Amino acid sequence: MGDRIVFDDLENFSFRVDHRAYTDEDVAAQEMTKIFDRCWLYVGHESEVPAPGSYVSRDVGGRPVVMARGSDGVIRVFANSCPHRGALICSQPAGQARSFRCPYHDWTFSNQGDLVGVPLPDGYGPGFRKSDFGLARHRSDSYRGFVFATFDPEQPRTLTEYLAxxxxxxxxxxxxxxxxxxxxxxxxxxxxxxxxxxxxxxxxxxxxxxxxxxxxxxxxxxxxxxxxxxxxxxxxxxxxxxxxxxxxxxxxxxxxxxxxxxxxxxxxxxxxxxxxxxxxxxxxxxxxxxxxxxxxxxxxxxxxxxxxxxxxxxxxxxxxxxxxxxxxxxxxxxxxxxxxxxxxxxxxxxxxxxxxxxxxxxxxxxxxxxxxxxxxxxxxxxxxxxxxxxxxxxxxxxxxxxxxxxxxxxxxxxxxxxxxxxxxxxxxxxxxxxx
The missing domain is CATH 3.90.380.10 (Naphthalene 1,2-dioxygenase Alpha Subunit; Chain A, domain 1)
Structure with missing residues (x-):
């Protein structure tokens, strides 16, 4: 950022915030990359996906995601986007599913994020592998039932360290x-x-x-x-x-x-x-x-x-x-x-x-x-x-x-x-x- 926005004067017990922090669209755009793309962000509570196959979909940090409890009982957070052409693979806010189907071309994914079905697979070359096209998985963790995710692959802190x-x-x-x-x-x-x-x-x-x-x-x-x-x-x-x-x-x-x-x-x-x-x-x-x-x-x-x-x-x-x-x-x-x-x-x-x-x-x-x-x-x-x-x-x-x-x-x-x-x-x- 350029000009100062936060004025923190401990000696004179003065703390001021420039109104540009609330009104400037350039500041708002920078927040998305410097804060929401870097921090651990709250996704949901474990109780919202109580059983294998249950899921919720919502926006987190401006990105559509799915929080799903796989058939193996593990909670994961995926990008709600088909790796083929980008369409949402889940349009319902919550539900129960063994798999997610992209409505665009019928690509199908397990509730653990693996690509399990591709119509007319012979149209792809010999180098095509389903394992390369699973749903993008975001790093996630929970503390006492509260589930968070981060979009930063280099986030240096564990969730517990971040929560301080x-x-x-x-x-x-x-x-x-x-x-x-x-x-x-x-x-x-x-x-x-x-x-x-x-x-x-x-x-x-x-x-x-x-x-x-x-x-x-x-x-x-x-x-x-x-x-x-x-x-x-x-x-x-x-x-x-x-x-x-x-x-x-x-x-x-x-x-x-x-x-x-x-x-x-x-x-x-x-x-x-x-x-x-x-x-x-x-x-x-x-x-x-x-x-x-x-x-x-x-x-x-x-x-x-x-x-x-x-x-x-x-x-x-x-x-x-x-x-x-x-x-x-x-x-x-x-x-x-x-x-x-x-x-x-x-x-x-x-x-x-x-x-x-x-x-x-x-x-x-x-x-x-x-x-x-x-x-x-x-x-x-x-x-x-x-x-x-x-x-x-x-x-x-x-x-x-x-x-x-x-x-x-x-x-x-x-x-x-x-x-x-x-x-x-x-x-x-x-x-x-x-x-």
């Missing part, structure tokens, strides 16, 4: 069930006329909660539950662009944290679940798993909001001023049926396309995007909390961690010289102590 401190929070999610977590069937597919990074910032921002979501705050407080406070909890940088904030105590958790917004008849069951967590993990960790609200950001485009429900939100760029959003709900496989229904209801009430929060969030990021047309206003300020030794959830440390990694990669940098966890948080704390 984010693994701590994925563990807190995965440990919510002894038998595993599962994606609840159905997805929310929508978008916004705004840059994708604005939704990443918004999703990890608690500072806006009471201001923007006044209707929801009034609603849950009318039910006897305290909404998230202006102050409290803590924010963390987790290394390599990942960040999180954590609010304790939780506003409400259908897992094992009863509040008056839940029916009284499920209280005893939630409390029994909470007791089992104490037996499994001890009181301190059990309280952290069941009694906190969290927002986890995994660079570049994955948000997991672990609050009144668990939302997996994948945010994809379409252009500088447009994004697409895919959201699904995650829950324990062994969840009580009544509590599962409660979880789904509150998930839709808050985060559904017509819920209390999502329309507010879409409207405000689109408002920001339009506001950037005022080119005399050049910068967004993300300095909140830089002067604190322990940033709170209403501070902007996770967003700064995102932008620091974005800036490194856009300038073809690397972070091998940095430790993976809490790097920038320590740097900011040291600055606050000097002050």
């Amino acid at each position: 401190g984010a693994t701590e929070y994925l563990d807190l999610i995965a440990d919510q069930s002894e038998v595993g977590m599962e994606v609840i069937q159905g997805a929310q597919l929508h978008g916004a006329r705004a840059n994708w990074k604005l939704m990443m910032e918004n999703s990890v921002d608690i500072y806006h909660f009471r201001a923007l979501h006044k209707r929801y705050v009034s609603y849950i407080e009318s039910l006897g539950t305290m909404a998230p406070r202006r102050r409290g909890g803590f924010a963390r940088a987790l290394g390599r662009g990942h960040g999180a904030n954590e609010l304790v105590p939780a506003a409400a958790r259908p897992l094992a944290y009863w509040t008056p917004m839940f029916p009284p008849e499920v209280r005893s069951r939630m409390e029994a679940t909470a007791a089992r967590f104490v037996e499994r993990f001890g009181a301190e960790r059990a309280q952290r798993i069941t009694g906190a609200n969290r927002a986890l950001m995994i660079f570049p485009n994955l948000m997991i909001i672990d609050a009144i429900g668990i939302t997996i939100r994948k945010i994809d760029p379409v252009s500088a001023g447009q994004m697409s959003i895919t959201s699904v709900a995650l829950a324990p496989k062994d969840e009580d049926p009544d509590i599962r229904e409660l979880r789904k209801s509150h998930y839709l009430t808050f985060l559904g396309p017509a819920g209390f929060a999502t329309p507010d969030d879409i409207e405000i990021v689109e408002s920001c995007q339009r506001g950037y047309l005022n080119r005399t206003l050049r910068f967004s300020d993300l300095s909140r909390g830089m002067a604190k030794e322990v940033p709170e959830t209403t501070d902007e440390l996770p967003a700064r961690e995102f932008w620091r990694q974005w800036d490194r990669l856009m300038h073809d940098g690397d972070d091998d010289h940095e430790e993976a966890q809490d790097v920038t948080q320590r740097a900011e704390r040291q600055g606050a102590q000097r002050r």
